[in-house]
Amino acid sequence: MKAGLSRERLVRAGAELADEAGFDQVTVSALARRFDVKVASLYSHLKNSRDLRTGIALLALEELADRAAEALAGRAGKEALTALADVYRDYAHEHPGRYAAAQLRLDPETAAASAGVRHARLARAVLRGYDLDEPDQTHAVRLLGSVFHGYVSLEMGGGFSHSAPDTRETWSRTLDALDALLRNWPDP
Amino acid sequence: MKAGLSRERLVRAGAELADEAGFDQVTVSALARRFDVKVASLYSHLKNSRDLRTGIALLALEELADRAAEALAGRAGKEALTALADVYRDYAHEHPGRYAAAQLRLDPETAAASAGVRHARLARAVLRGYDLDEPDQTHAVRLLGSVFHGYVSLEMGGGFSHSAPDTRETWSRTLDALDALLRNWPDP
DNA sequence: TACGTTTCCCTAAAGGTTTTAGGCAAATCA
DNA sequence: TGATTTGCCTAAAACCTTTAGGGAAACGTA
Numbered sequence: 300m301k302a303g304l305s306r307e308r309l310v311r312a313g314a315e316l317a318d319e320a321g322f323d324q325v326t327v328s329a330l331a332r333r334f335d336v337k338v339a340s341l342y343s344h345l346k347n348s349r350d351l352r353t354g355i356a357l358l359a360l361e362e363l364a365d366r367a368a369e370a371l372a373g374r375a376g377k378e379a380l381t382a383l384a385d386v387y388r389d390y391a392h393e394h395p396g397r398y399a400a401a402q403l404r405l406d407p408e409t410a411a412a413s414a415g416v417r418h419a420r421l422a423r424a425v426l427r428g429y430d431l432d433e434p435d436q437t438h439a440v441r442l443l444g445s446v447f448h449g450y451v452s453l454e455m456g457g458g459f460s461h462s463a464p465d466t467r468e469t470w471s472r473t474l475d476a477l478d479a480l481l482r483n484w485p486d487p
Numbered sequence: 488m489k490a491g492l493s494r495e496r497l498v499r500a501g502a503e504l505a506d507e508a509g510f511d512q513v514t515v516s517a518l519a520r521r522f523d524v525k526v527a528s529l530y531s532h533l534k535n536s537r538d539l540r541t542g543i544a545l546l547a548l549e550e551l552a553d554r555a556a557e558a559l560a561g562r563a564g565k566e567a568l569t570a571l572a573d574v575y576r577d578y579a580h581e582h583p584g585r586y587a588a589a590q591l592r593l594d595p596e597t598a599a600a601s602a603g604v605r606h607a608r609l610a611r612a613v614l615r616g617y618d619l620d621e622p623d624q625t626h627a628v629r630l631l632g633s634v635f636h637g638y639v640s641l642e643m644g645g646g647f648s649h650s651a652p653d654t655r656e657t658w659s660r661t662l663d664a665l666d667a668l669l670r671n672w673p674d675p
Numbered sequence: 676t677a678c679g680t681t682t683c684c685c686t687a688a689a690g691g692t693t694t695t696a697g698g699c700a701a702a703t704c705a
Numbered sequence: 706t707g708a709t710t711t712g713c714c715t716a717a718a719a720c721c722t723t724t725a726g727g728g729a730a731a732c733g734t735a
Contacts, residue, residue, distance in 0.1 A: 302712085302713075303712095304712075304713085326691095326692065326693090327692075327693070327694090328691075328692055328693080329692095336713070336714095337713070337714060337715080338692080338693080338694090339694080339695085339696095339713080339714070339715080339716090340712075340713045340714070342693090342694065342695080343711090343712065343713080344712095347693075347694070348692085348693065348694090402640075402644065404644050404645060405645075407645070410645065410648075411648075415646075434651070434652040434656070435660070437651075437652055437657070438652070438656070438657045438660045438661065438664075441638070441641070441647055441654075441657045441661070442634070442638075442657075442661050442664065444637065444641055444646060444647075445633070445634050445637035445638035445641055445661070446630070446633050446634055446637055447637070448637040448640065448641060448646075449632070449633035449634055449635070449636040449637020449638065449640065450629070450630075450633035450637065452590075452636065452637070452640070453629070453632055453633055453636060456590065456592050457592060457593075457595070457598065458603075458632060458636075459629055459632075460598075460599075463622070463625075464622040464625055464626070466629075468622070468626070469625070469626045469629045469630075472623070472626045472675065473626065473629070473630050473633070475673050475675065476626075476630065476668055476672065476673055478673075479668065479671070479673040480664055480667065480668045483667070483671070484664065485663050485664055485666075485667040487660065487663065490683085490684075491683095492683080492684085514720095514721065514722090515721075515722070515723090516720070516721055516722080517721095524684070524685095525684070525685060525686080526721080526722080526723090527684080527685070527686080527687090527722095527723080527724085527725095528683075528684045528685070530722090530723065530724080531682090531683070531684080535722075535723070536721085536722065536723090
């Protein structure tokens, strides 16, 4: 009875498991259980358990970049800014486990070959709508990354006690503020 | 031969272990090894392994709040802003394991009793130097948290490839930008 | 000082995860 | 059809978590 395992299917199922049970619950054992297969069978398709987690991280980065690229098509300026921001926030809400996986620290070579570089390019694309030269553009790319990641991660971690005002309101005002800042980037 | 274990000492040693080997390497077994004691002995002082990690997280939050309170004493405006920001960044660089621990998701009661609330108050103290009323002040507190946490976490995770321009330069320009933004907070 | 109690760490054991080594049978190919 | 490859299995070792119960040292008290 062949179960039809493959690295592809395993990583995808791992991503689902992460979203359902949390990224830290993603284990080779749990995955084997899910396929109703013995644990050792997975080791023909995965190098080790870290390999599984890395695979999920890379998948999440790809999916995020795909969504971002689609969201940015035909948009510019503040519209592009909020579109990109919402991609990150929505993805984290829809796929908390995958989003957590995307935060996994990758070794430099893997990171360089990942969709991470597309993310940087997409952020730069948003900044084309604002008037920034190097090195300010790089500073701004990093600021965008920081705000998006920091906000989403604090929100998901319960860092903002679910009290008034609504976090969606804060999100919208944060994007207003970022837009204002980029249009009016201060001189050193 | 009594080893002189106590919850206090275990948590503190766990924090050191986290800084040296990474927060995910913090395990009851590793800790027992460090004290040259059998694993089961630790369970008189710790409820379970999560209890250990939670203890480290609470310790880190306390230490961070202490540093922040000291750094803010006698400062206001942009000086206070950069002082607070540097406390987070420096702490994360000095104590990466503890900083990772501080990101641990706590259950609501534990969080409410933690130093997390002091952090919120300290951020509000910084904002006294700027002219913001509610609910914008709350939005701004959340923005500060997002930027500080997001920046530090991306920087430490290698998210900013160590290429030009220097990340310290970006940090300084980011604080300039935040200051400018807070002085000139946009209307909705 | 001797006795009872508490404190502290230990042994023992069960259950879960990771990973490697080697085997067998079904699928594939010549 | 026979040979090879593929795919999942059994077995086993190593490590982490957690609970149950025991024994000796430290401590308080008479």
